[in-house]
Amino acid sequence: MKVSTRRGLPAAHLFGALTAALLFTGTAAFAQATDDLRCLGCHGKPGFQKRMESGQVLDLFVDPSLLRLSSHKERKCVDCHADVAEVPHKERPGRVNCRRCHYQDNQTGAPQTKRYLQFEDSVHGKALKSGSPKAPICQDCHGDHSILPGTDPRSSVAHAQVPHVCGTCHIQVFGKYRESAHGKALAKGVKDAPVCTDCHGEHTIAKPGEGASSVNALNISNTCARCHASVAIMEKYGVEAGQVATYEESFHGIANEFGVKKAANCASCHTAHDILPASDTRSTIHPSNIPTTCGKCHPGANAEFAKGRMHINPKDKSAGLVYWVAFAFKILTIGTLVGLFIHIGMDLFRQIKERREGASGHGHDGEVA
Amino acid sequence: MSGRNDERTVERMSLWQRVEHGLLALCVILLVATGLALFYKNAGLVGLMGGFEGGKLLHKVAAVGLVASGLLHLLGLLLSKSHKADFAGLALRGGDFADALSGIRYELSGGKGVEPRYGRFTPLQKFQYWGIVLGCLLMALTGCIIWAHQAGVSVSLGLFNLMAVIHSNQAQLIFVALLLWHLYDVHIGNGNFPMNPAWLTGRMRESVYRRQHRNAAPEGGKA
Numbered sequence: 001m002k003v004s005t006r007r008g009l010p011a012a013h014l015f016g017a018l019t020a021a022l023l024f025t026g027t028a029a030f031a032q033a034t035d036d037l038r039c040l041g042c043h044g045k046p047g048f049q050k051r052m053e054s055g056q057v058l059d060l061f062v063d064p065s066l067l068r069l070s071s072h073k074e075r076k077c078v079d080c081h082a083d084v085a086e087v088p089h090k091e092r093p094g095r096v097n098c099r100r101c102h103y104q105d106n107q108t109g110a111p112q113t114k115r116y117l118q119f120e121d122s123v124h125g126k127a128l129k130s131g132s133p134k135a136p137i138c139q140d141c142h143g144d145h146s147i148l149p150g151t152d153p154r155s156s157v158a159h160a161q162v163p164h165v166c167g168t169c170h171i172q173v174f175g176k177y178r179e180s181a182h183g184k185a186l187a188k189g190v191k192d193a194p195v196c197t198d199c200h201g202e203h204t205i206a207k208p209g210e211g212a213s214s215v216n217a218l219n220i221s222n223t224c225a226r227c228h229a230s231v232a233i234m235e236k237y238g239v240e241a242g243q244v245a246t247y248e249e250s251f252h253g254i255a256n257e258f259g260v261k262k263a264a265n266c267a268s269c270h271t272a273h274d275i276l277p278a279s280d281t282r283s284t285i286h287p288s289n290i291p292t293t294c295g296k297c298h299p300g301a302n303a304e305f306a307k308g309r310m311h312i313n314p315k316d317k318s319a320g321l322v323y324w325v326a327f328a329f330k331i332l333t334i335g336t337l338v339g340l341f342i343h344i345g346m347d348l349f350r351q352i353k354e355r356r357e358g359a360s361g362h363g364h365d366g367e368v369a
Numbered sequence: 370m371s372g373r374n375d376e377r378t379v380e381r382m383s384l385w386q387r388v389e390h391g392l393l394a395l396c397v398i399l400l401v402a403t404g405l406a407l408f409y410k411n412a413g414l415v416g417l418m419g420g421f422e423g424g425k426l427l428h429k430v431a432a433v434g435l436v437a438s439g440l441l442h443l444l445g446l447l448l449s450k451s452h453k454a455d456f457a458g459l460a461l462r463g464g465d466f467a468d469a470l471s472g473i474r475y476e477l478s479g480g481k482g483v484e485p486r487y488g489r490f491t492p493l494q495k496f497q498y499w500g501i502v503l504g505c506l507l508m509a510l511t512g513c514i515i516w517a518h519q520a521g522v523s524v525s526l527g528l529f530n531l532m533a534v535i536h537s538n539q540a541q542l543i544f545v546a547l548l549l550w551h552l553y554d555v556h557i558g559n560g561n562f563p564m565n566p567a568w569l570t571g572r573m574r575e576s577v578y579r580r581q582h583r584n585a586a587p588e589g590g591k592a
Contacts, residue, residue, distance in 0.1 A: 254408070305525060
């Protein structure tokens with residue numbers, strides 16, 4: 001008896017195809033396991049290393065337990081190490097190229113994102129393109145065999161880990177950041193504490209001098225404002241949220257908004273990485289340091305210069321005399337405006353009256369023909 | 370006393386006063402326009418001025434011009450007898466407020482009762498003159514301190530903040546009290562439409578003068 005499918009494929013053929021497919025899949029899985037087992041046969045042994053001609057010792061151990069946890073656990077070693085064709089390797093395998101799978105509109109199952117292209121235009125991507133040996137590649141930040149999504153706290157690019165990853169190259173900056181108000185907050189586990197990528201971006205990092213940079217002189221106040229203008233975030237830590245608004249209304253803020261790069265921005269006074277509260281004697285905004293800080297732009301700044309407050313809001317009573325002066329002017333201006341309207345009303349009333357009288361033949365006493 | 374269409378005119382401003390007034394008007398308009406455009410971040414106006422730096426430079430040039438117009442005014446007072454007489458006529462008297470109030474009462478009553486008579490300067494003109502004098506002095510003082518601060522002179526932040534708030538608020542008061550009010554008076558109000566030409570020709574129609582000054586006769590041919 002012949003059983004056929006709707007398309008007329010003989011059942012025997014279908015059975016054969018299914019068997020072949022199962023065999024192939026099984027073989028592939030077997031091959032993957034075999035491949036990885038072959039690799040791990042050497043690389044899975046703790047202490048597996050190679051001494052280079054230069055004397056440098058390369059640690060070639062790959063912890064299988066990390067591999068099993070990573071986002072790439074379903075991948076074979078050779079999916080990434082595509083140039084490895086034989087064991088033992090005749091030549092040293094090259095650097096892994098993540099772009100074999102990670103590109104926009106990929107069909108490989110890698111996340112669809114613009115980040116791959118953004119990286120090329122970033123300061124790191126440009127350095128890489130120019131052949132700089134110091135330029136970081138994907139795995140320098142994301143790790144290699146233990147790649148995990150950034151949302152996983154164990155990931156090298158998890159929020160709390162970012163300064164450590166960036167700090168492997170940017171050592172001095174990391175040292176400053178760690179001592180800053182932001183760094184200390186992060187160390188205490190404050191999730192709102194900004195890390196490198198919150199200010200500089202991730203795959204879009206540009207040099208501060210470039211207009212596109214989030215830490216460019218003309219953009220940095222907006223970058224800081226993302227947290228510092230948020231009442232919800234600032235009130236949790238007892239920080240005044242109105243500082244951004246008062247800056248924007250100040251001479252500095254107005255000049256900055258109109259593209260004057262030399263006008264002071266947040267980092268000009270608070271620094272970029274050494275940010276400390278004004279109560280800290282090391283802070284650039286501690287009263288004893290204000291002459292030096294302001295003196296960068298205002299050469300005559302001295303102790304007298306530091307007397308008074310920055311970031312005052314004339315509409316708030318906390319501004320003291322400035323508030324009352326602004327209030328008095330407000331009353332005076334509104335009063336004058338009201339007076340002007342009354343004056344205009346009276347004048348128009350008189351002009352209309354005079355025209356009516358003129359039309360009815362009554363001239364003004366003072367008119368001279 | 371002759372003028373357009375054979376209508377009698379009276380002299381209101383000497384050439385010196387017209388130059389002085391022209392310089393003052395130009396500078397005040399520039400100062401208010403540049404200052405408020407920057408203060409309120411009006412991108413269109415700031416763009417017209419050549420950006421922030423252009424606007425700032427224009428503001429400072431106009432500020433120097435304003436001080437120059439003040440010095441010109443003082444020089445006129447020192448050198449000219451008629452200017453001194455004008456100045457004496459502008460002096461505030463105790464009766465000025467009462468005169469102003471009686472004028473308002475007269476207007477509101479629809480022209481009933483005793484019509485007040487003013488001299489060469491109405492109470493409102495006197496108030497505007499002294500408003501300009503005080504306003505310019507205050508603006509110049511606060512402006513100089515702000516300028517000095519930017520230039521590197523050590524001015525305390527407290528004093529700077531006070532000067533900045535006075536400067537910006539006074540500018541708005543000047544805009545309302547002097548520019549709007551004065552422009553209404555000399556272009557629309559008091560029968561001046563479309564314009565009182567005194568600031569250009571030095572003379573105005575006698576009929577309008579008499580109406581504005583409550584029938585006060587021109588003094589010695591000069592009103």
